[in-house]
Amino acid sequence: MIILGLILLLIGLLASINILTIIGGVLLVVGLVLNLVPIGGTRRRVF
Numbered sequence: 001m002i003i004l005g006l007i008l009l010l011i012g013l014l015a016s017i018n019i020l021t022i023i024g025g026v027l028l029v030v031g032l033v034l035n036l037v038p039i040g041g042t043r044r045r046v047f
Contacts, residue, residue: 001031 009024011017 001027001034005029005031 005024005027007024008020009028012020012022012024
């Protein structure tokens with residue numbers, strides 16, 4: 001999802017298409033959040 005967002009963001013910026021830039025930015029942010037935030041109760045336990 002991060003790669004797709006980055007590709008769409010670059011295409012949107014180079015071709016100056018606003019909707020692709022917006023969609024790419026949203027996908028990039030959502031992909032980064034999903035990667036960094038543990039979902040489903042998975043916790044890293046250190047003993």
